[in-house]
Each structure stands twice: as C-alpha cells, then as structure tokens.
Amino acid sequence: MPYVAAGTLSDALEDLRGTAEHFLKIWLTLKQMGLDVDNLIEVNTRNPTYPLQRLFAYGHPNGRLYVPFAHTKNLLTMAPEAG
Numbered sequence: 001m002p003y004v005a006a007g008t009l010s011d012a013l014e015d016l017r018g019t020a021e022h023f024l025k026i027w028l029t030l031k032q033m034g035l036d037v038d039n040l041i042e043v044n045t046r047n048p049t050y051p052l053q054r055l056f057a058y059g060h061p062n063g064r065l066y067v068p069f070a071h072t073k074n075l076l077t078m079a080p081e082a083g
Helices: 006-016 023-032 049-056
Strands: none
Touching: 023 049
C-alpha cells in the first residue's frame, strides 16, 4: 500500500509556504463554503466567517485565525472578521 513519508509531507508543506500566497486560503475557504463546478456560492462580508473559523481557528483568546502556509510572519494570523 503506497504511503507518504513524513519527510516528504514536511517538504511539500515547506514548498507550499509562500508559493500559494493568500489565494490558497481564499480557495480553501470557498471550497469549505461549498464552491464546486456545479455549485456557485454567494460571498459577502459575513458568510465566510464560519468557514474561516473551521479552517483556521486555533484557540486564540481574541479569535485570531492561523494561516500555516503564510509566507511572512505578519500574515501568519488573520483577524476573526477577515471575511
């Protein structure tokens, strides 16, 4: 049975950091909201809040969201109202 070695996965995550920029978190959020080839979604300033929390919440006391693949230190977290 094929598997992904821990080192390979670690290398892939490191390579991902900075290459996707902020578009990866947007794409992941849209997918979490149900975006699909056959399913268009409406996006406004409020409805991404729950999907963002599901994807990026890490228990910060002020609700900040953590982006593990951010390419700069100042982009590692987002405000809870980032949507």
